[in-house]
Amino acid sequence: MTGFRRRLLLFFLLVAPPTLLYAKPTVWEGGNNKHVQVKKQQQQPAPFRSPVVLIPGDGGSQLEAKLNKSSSPHYFCDKTTDDYFDLWLNIELLVPYVLDCWVDNMKLLYHKENNTVTNNMGVDIRVPGFGDTETVEWLDVSHASISSYFTHIAEALVQAGYTRGVDIRGAPYDFRMSPYRRDVDFPMFKQLIEETYYKNNHSRVVLVTHSMGGPYALLFLNSMEQGWKDKFVKSIIALAGPWGGAAKTMRLYISGDNLGIYVVNPLVLRPEQRSFPSSAWMMPYESLFDPNEPLVFTPDRNYTVRDYAAFFQDLEYEQGWMMRRETEGLISDLTPPGVTVHCLHGNKVKTPYQFSYTAKEFPDLQPTTIYGDGDGTVNLNSARGCLRWREQQKQPVFYQTFEGAEHMKILANQTVIEYIKDVVFSPDAGES
Known part of the structure; x- marks a missing residue:
C-alpha cells in the first residue's frame, strides 16, 4: 500500500483519534439512589479493587479469517490462505476495490429453513x-491510533495497579x-x-460495556440465575448503551453506511451490513421510540417502528424482517x-x-438526515432506557450524562475514566 493511500485512509477512517474530553457531567437523581461521587484525582488506589471484564460493542472485537474459496469478486482477491489473517479491523483492506474482497469475506449467509446465519462459503x-x-x-494489530478502543480505560486501570489478564480481562465476541x-x-x-472471580480472592467482577455490549451483557445477565449474579457480579458500568436500538440502522438497511470513511461508497458496504443479525437487533424499539413518529x-410511504414488515418488503430484503422477528423479543421489555x-x-x-x-434517492442514494439529541450514534431516548430499572429492581441504578461526549470518544473521556476508577476501587459490600 502506498504511503499516500494509507494516509488518506487514516484521515477518513471510521473513528477519529480519541482525545481526552473533560466533559462537565450532569446528574439525574431520583428514588432512593445516591449518586456515586466521581473523584477528580485518585491520589492512592484503595487496597481493594474489583476485577474488571471489558465487553465490547458492535465492531469492538478483532476478527481473523482463513480462506478456502472457489470464487471471489475480483482476480486480485485472495481465494485461499495458508493461515488466519487479520480481517477486522485491518486498515489496509478498507480501500476502494480491495474493499470488495473484504466485504465478501465479512458478509454472512442467511438460511431461511432454520433462521440461522453462517460465514460466507469458504470463509x-x-x-x-x-x-x-x-x-x-x-x-487493528498495528496499534494505529484510529483503532484505539478500550485502550484508555485499560491503561488507566493498569496505571492504578491492575494487571492485564489477571484482574482486567476482555470478552470479545463475533459482533456480526x-x-x-x-x-x-x-x-x-x-x-x-x-475464573476472574476465583483468580482475584473471590472478588466480585465489574462488567464494563460499550454500546451494543450493554444490551448483550443485559441479555447474558437475564439468562443467569439471581444467585449466580449475587455471587459473581458486583455491578455493570454501561457506556453509551443503545437500550432501544439506534435510528441510524434504518439508513444502514436502506442505502448503507460508509462508517465515516468518505472515500467509500456505502452501497459497497450495504450487503455485509444488512447480513448481520446484530443490525436487525439494533433497529429502534417501540418501547423507547414513538410508534406514531416516522x-x-x-414519497410513497413513511415508516415507523411498527412498519418493519412493510419496510423490508419494500426493500425486497425478506431476511432482514426474519432476523428482526427473531431478535426483537430478546430485550424489547x-x-x-x-x-x-x-x-x-x-x-x-x-x-x-x-x-x-426523495423518489430518486430511495433506496440507493443517501437521504437528508434530520438530527436529534444523543451521542452521535445512540439517540437520547434509547440511552435513557436504563432509567426504568430504578423502579423494577432492588439493586441501585446510577445514571449520569456527559455533555458533548461522543459515542466513541466517551471511551477516552477522562471524567468517565475517573468514574470507572471510583467504582472499581470502592469496597464491595457483598452480595446484592
Whole structure:
C-alpha cells in the first residue's frame, strides 16, 4: 500500500483519534439512589479493587479469517490462505476495490429453513484473544491510533495497579452474529467471570460495556440465575448503551453506511451490513421510540417502528424482517439485569434520528438526515432506557450524562475514566 493511500485512509477512517474530553457531567437523581461521587484525582488506589471484564460493542472485537474459496469478486482477491489473517479491523483492506474482497469475506449467509446465519462459503472466521484485553484495546494489530478502543480505560486501570489478564480481562465476541451466537458466547462469558472471580480472592467482577455490549451483557445477565449474579457480579458500568436500538440502522438497511470513511461508497458496504443479525437487533424499539413518529420518509410511504414488515418488503430484503422477528423479543421489555447498574452516556451531540428520501434517492442514494439529541450514534431516548430499572429492581441504578461526549470518544473521556476508577476501587459490600 502506498504511503499516500494509507494516509488518506487514516484521515477518513471510521473513528477519529480519541482525545481526552473533560466533559462537565450532569446528574439525574431520583428514588432512593445516591449518586456515586466521581473523584477528580485518585491520589492512592484503595487496597481493594474489583476485577474488571471489558465487553465490547458492535465492531469492538478483532476478527481473523482463513480462506478456502472457489470464487471471489475480483482476480486480485485472495481465494485461499495458508493461515488466519487479520480481517477486522485491518486498515489496509478498507480501500476502494480491495474493499470488495473484504466485504465478501465479512458478509454472512442467511438460511431461511432454520433462521440461522453462517460465514460466507469458504470463509472461516474466529475471534482471537478471549480473556485478554489486547483485542478489545486495539482493533487493528498495528496499534494505529484510529483503532484505539478500550485502550484508555485499560491503561488507566493498569496505571492504578491492575494487571492485564489477571484482574482486567476482555470478552470479545463475533459482533456480526450476536445475538444469534449467544449459545456459544454466554457459556464463555460465564466461565470468564467465574475464573476472574476465583483468580482475584473471590472478588466480585465489574462488567464494563460499550454500546451494543450493554444490551448483550443485559441479555447474558437475564439468562443467569439471581444467585449466580449475587455471587459473581458486583455491578455493570454501561457506556453509551443503545437500550432501544439506534435510528441510524434504518439508513444502514436502506442505502448503507460508509462508517465515516468518505472515500467509500456505502452501497459497497450495504450487503455485509444488512447480513448481520446484530443490525436487525439494533433497529429502534417501540418501547423507547414513538410508534406514531416516522423514522423514514419517502414519497410513497413513511415508516415507523411498527412498519418493519412493510419496510423490508419494500426493500425486497425478506431476511432482514426474519432476523428482526427473531431478535426483537430478546430485550424489547428491558428486563432489569438484577445487579447494580451505572448507566453513563453522552448527550447534546447531533445524532441521526430521521431520514428523508426523495423518489430518486430511495433506496440507493443517501437521504437528508434530520438530527436529534444523543451521542452521535445512540439517540437520547434509547440511552435513557436504563432509567426504568430504578423502579423494577432492588439493586441501585446510577445514571449520569456527559455533555458533548461522543459515542466513541466517551471511551477516552477522562471524567468517565475517573468514574470507572471510583467504582472499581470502592469496597464491595457483598452480595446484592
